[in-house]
Amino acid sequence: MEKAKNIKLLTRLVLGLAILMVVAAVVVVLVNRRIVHNAVDAVSGECKTVVVVASGDTLSKLLMDQGLSHSDVTAIAAELKRSAGITGLRAERDRFEFVRDTNDAPVSKIVLMPSPWRQVELSCDDSGAWRCNTIDVERDTRAVYRVGQIKDGDSFYLAGQRAGIPAGVLADVYDLLAFEMDFERDVRAGQKFSVLYEENYHDGTKVDNGHVLAISFDALRGNVKMYRFKKNDGTYGYYDEKGNGAIKSLKRTPINNAKVTSSFSTRRKHPVLGFTRAHKGVDFRAPTGTPIPAAGAGRVVARSFNRGHGNFVKIRHNGTFETLYAHLSKFAKGVNVGTTVRQGQIIGYAGATGLATGPHLHYEVIKNGKHVNPLTVKLPAISNLDDAQKKKFIEYRKVLDDGIEKLSQNPQWFIQL
């Protein structure tokens, strides 16, 4: 009896599982199905078919599905490469619009949208040749202002989300602030911060977020301010209130949001060895596999293993600074001795190789051959403004500050850029 009951239960369980798997399979099929829709333009009578690229799609498959010939495919691929620099398709991101004069006519125009702000139009002339034309989509950019405050037990990320700052913008703010402060030592309950950033609209609808224009953070070591400013050469940089470069040659905290688990000291009890010796770097909590970015641009001078550091990478940044990253579980592909890396490029992944009690990043900064505290060492700015540009910056900053003042009193307002 008991056995029969068990068998019945087992059968039900197996049946339940089977149903679940069928449901999951249907969901997978639905998700993987390419989004296609057809519409006839009421005014022109043109017929439009929209296709979103799905994984596994190729240009030739997409085009031939629309009735285009092999020679059309070859011509279109060449034209896309030559005049739009497009050589591949991205699943779930790229969108095609196929236009026909009537429902059963051949495709006369193809519009590819590699980004919401760029349209690539391919049209077929009477001789059958394809021509490509790139159009920038008109964008209306507004600057919005958000203010937040750190609460007890909060992270900057949580407080930022509460303030209504989108995740992508917060990540940019993090990256910028990581040059100036470390989130472990400088963040406390009660601190206020604000961010002025761009929102991009098209036809009155928000499409995406743009750049961070200004940041203010009441850090423990004082208020940190940064402003985005266009230089004479047309490039942009971030500067402090006085116009000094805010982007430093090195980041104090290479990984975002990492807790300091052991600080720099000339004497400390080693957790594995048990006796007292200097800790020549800073330990950041990082689960195994956490990508480790280069703190600054430079050249890899060591990619090796030793008993203490385990797998480690050392980068020479300029004549003065070197950085070292230890206990890595593995190295990033293509990172070898002699490889040139840019700031933020992933060089390896966190782990616990060598003498480590658990996975973390051990990070060292070496200045003129001597170990220094990464969190306090004075770091040179990447680009400073000359006197004339500094004057221009100060004027611009005053205008921006005035705008920020108005927005702080009317949070629902925005600045039209």
Ligand SMILES: [Zn+2]
């Ligand atoms: Zn360490």
